[in-house]
Amino acid sequence: MGPELLKHAVDQVRMPPQARARILQACRAQAATIQEEETGMKTKSNAFPRKRLPAVLAAAALCLCCAAGAFAAGRAGVFVNVKNWLGAVTGGRYEQAGQEIALDAAYADGTLTVTADLLLPKKAPYRELDTLCIARYRIADGAGDTVAEGGPTEVAVIENGAARMTVVCDPLPSGEYTFYVDGFTGGAKADAPLPITGGWQCAFRA
Amino acid sequence: MEMPPAQPANSAEAALARYGDILYRLCFVMLRCDADAEDAVQETLLQYLRRAPRFETAEHEKAWLLATAKNKCRDALRYRRRHPTLPQDAACPAPETESDGAVLQALMSLPEKYRLVLTLYYVEELRVADIARVIQRTPSAVKMRLQKGRQLLKAAYQKEDL
Structure with a gap:
């Protein structure tokens, strides 16, 4: 058996005309699909600047507004439930109140008089409070070293949206000091004390 | 460019x-x-x-x-x-087919790798180097497959012819 016989035998195998027609049809359909995809992609890419840009700008503006709102909300105080280990609510506290109380301090003869101004007296919880005291405080000298700390202070009555508290401490050498407060405790008649947390500080001179 | x-x-x-x-x-x-x-x-x-x-x-x-x-x-x-x-x-x-069916049957009874190289070499008349590129093997591997395929085809053809 020579190679010619093999070649002759296999050469007789030819693609049937029906198969050729089917393959041709499939190729034409595929070519049309490819052309449609390419045309669609071009249209899409050309349309992007005109149609997408306003949408992108609107989305960016919306995000900015939401972020600003969230930032503003983040600066406002919030009520938080206090729960026991069973998950039952046993009380509450008010957090992030740093921007809602202004602090001022004056030192004289071993006594520091601290005035806490309630900046939002008509807003809860300040409108309900009758008394206020400092839960935790710290006094730092000009170098940042703590020279006194303590708390809570005596309870002061809130009058005209302000509470004046007295902190008794050891006599301080002359100089610049900073008074730090980590939290207050508010009181109302027939109600549980309300911890108010945040961060406050004010400078005073001895 | x-x-x-x-x-x-x-x-x-x-x-x-x-x-x-x-x-x-x-x-x-x-x-x-x-x-x-x-x-x-x-x-x-x-x-x-x-x-x-x-x-x-x-x-x-x-x-x-x-x-x-x-x-x-x-x-x-x-x-x-x-x-x-x-x-x-x-x-x-x-x-x-109008051709010698025994040859075709003998070829198609071979293992796939021999069918492929024999067809490409004898029917499509590709060179050994081109076949090597198509099947991604070395030219010497193609030659080995051709040699072995010829032997197998001859044996299969004689068997078919009988």
Whole structure:
């Protein structure tokens, strides 16, 4: 058996005309699909600047507004439930109140008089409070070293949206000091004390 | 450097006209079934359309088509092995040819790797180096397969002839 016989035998195998027609049809359909995809992609890419840009700008503006709102909300105080280990609510506290109380301090003869101004007296919880005291405080000298700390202070009555508290401490050498407060405790008649947390500080001179 | 423009999508029609029979013969010898061979040729040409490859010469184009057809046939054979259904003879009856059927039957009874190189070498008259490129083996491996394939074909032909 020579190679010619093999070649002759296999050469007789030819693609049937029906198969050729089917393959041709499939190729034409595929070519049309490819052309449609390419045309669609071009249209899409050309349309992007005109149609997408306003949408992108609107989305960016919306995000900015939401972020600003969230930032503003983040600066406002919030009520938080206090729960026991069973998950039952046993009380509450008010957090992030740093921007809602202004602090001022004056030192004289071993006594520091601290005035806490309630900046939002008509807003809860300040409108309900009758008394206020400092839960935790710290006094730092000009170098940042703590020279006194303590708390809570005596309870002061809130009058005209302000509470004046007295902190008794050891006599301080002359100089610049900073008074730090980590939290207050508010009181109302027939109600549980309300911890108010945040961060406050004010400078005073001895 | 600017690339030459892509070939038009309808060049598959030209490829079908030029290489349709060559691809069909190869697929038929590999798959031993005319319907599967038709599917493999169609898949080859559809891939040709999708990829739109650029060729430097006609030989390059022919080698690409043969290699792709070979891969499609291997995919089909792998699928057959993993999804056995009807016996091969029942599903794909042998085609009616005017040629010496014993030679064709002997060729198609050989293992796939010998069928492929024998067909490419003796029927499509590719050089050993070109066959090596199509099947991604070394030229010496192609020569070994040709030698072994010839022996097997001779034995199978004598068996068929008896």
